[in-house]
Amino acid sequence: MDASAVIMLLIGAVFLWGGNAVVVANYVRVSRSRRKD
């Protein structure tokens, strides 16, 4: 693959999948803390 295409693929993956992982992790953390309360 061309380097520019790889870079754009990685940018998309980091922003979309990484962003999604962050909000899911936040959801899990909040759910657990609420359960403890």
Next chain:
Amino acid sequence: MSDIDQQAPPRDQWGTKLGFILAAMGSAIGLGNIWRYPYVVYENGGGAFLIPYFIALATAGLPILLLEYSIGHRYRHGAPASFHLISQRWEWLGWWMAAISFVIATYYVVILGWCLSYIWYSFGEDWGEDTATFFIAEYLGTSEGADPAGFWDIGSPQWKVLFAVLIAWAIVYYLMQRGVSRGIEMASRILMPTLIVLLIIIVIRALTLEGAADGLNVLFTPDFSALGDFAVWSAAYGQVFFSLSVAFSIMIAYSSYLPRRTDLSNSGLIVGLSNAGFEFMAAIGVFAALGFLAITLDTEVTEVAGGGGVGLAFIVFPQIISSLPAFQPVFGVIFFASLLFAGITSMVSILECVVAAIREKFDLGRVAAVNWICGVAFVISILYVTKGGLFYLDTVDHFVNAYGLVVAGLAEVLLIAWIARTLDEQRDHLNDISYIKMGPWWTVSMKFITPVLLTLVVINSLVDEFGENYSGYPTSGLLFIGAGGVLLTLLASLTLSLNSRVPHQFDLTKG
């Protein structure tokens, strides 16, 4: 519980928060994620398109999604009654959204029927070598090889298509009459994880095929000069808007079924980003597979890419499936089952916002409302299984998306931000119960960026519309079926908002 709450009828509720998130994801993730998004990226600057796409997601997609969550959760009704509570004169807007959703449901189910047929055909690769002729002429019976000149040649229903559509209706009806928790949520809990697993299988297989890198090069090689073209920005805002199921009134109905104490903004961000992540992954799978097809046919990826949509799913993909070195039927079933599962979870959400609206207006039980809505929608859906059905489906889809949904979404934002001026109240409601707080960017997006961009999207569509007839269809067809269909939804919404009555009130000061 206040007296006001006690007067209200018992309201359906999601069984769990996860169930709501999966159902909302199921609504957002639909057929367009698989067959529309990859082509929007490809045709609008490749990898460079990601820049306007991210900006559109942050300044329009996620803010509108969260606004609809806030409206539904705060007023605890479907769209018409919620808008009635915001401003009595604007109840029609809620009805218009519901009417547009109803029209979309009448043809969306037909595509589910096609998916069911193609799952069956996958076992024997019944589409043969000429997949276009098989789909258009043999399966759909469309007049003269989809020549627009045959637009008005309605003909009789295609019985095998009607049979498949009947099965699709039976599945959808079963889920709808079981209710929010036992029907929609249960289906989403099973279908959404399955869909993600199936997509991962497709992507892995596509990436391991010869030519996959060529396909990804075509998809992701950036053309930064495209960023100076307004049409690319318009495409990004349009894609985000259509993809997230906003302005259907689905998210208003769905969030109205949440308990009072719940986190809205984090759920909204999960749904929005999952939807975006899913379509990004689908684009990788689709273009890797197209790269393989190009190598197989000894041609360029741009030659086999086509225009996406129905053609990609039912003409290009059968070709790809038949060209695979092994397990063709297995991958055929996996691909069309993915489309089917994505479609079912979206279809039930499209119907649910109509069911919620009708039940609240006419005090109907769920089964009675579902019977009426599915019954009438089924009769209308027969139009799309006739010889000219493909033309009518394409025309109605184009008009309700370009002029129904976008204009309704624009009106929704203008109502909240500028006319009723309840934007701060909606934001306070979101922030009161959510961990992630909406800051000034949300207000600026809703007040300025989103209305301006959506207006430009509508203007862009109108300019294209008057430039040449959509898909070369006759003007009479576009006016009667397309514009007429949109006007009919508007007329129906105005009629339904007459004799408006105050819905069961809720104590809005409660969280």
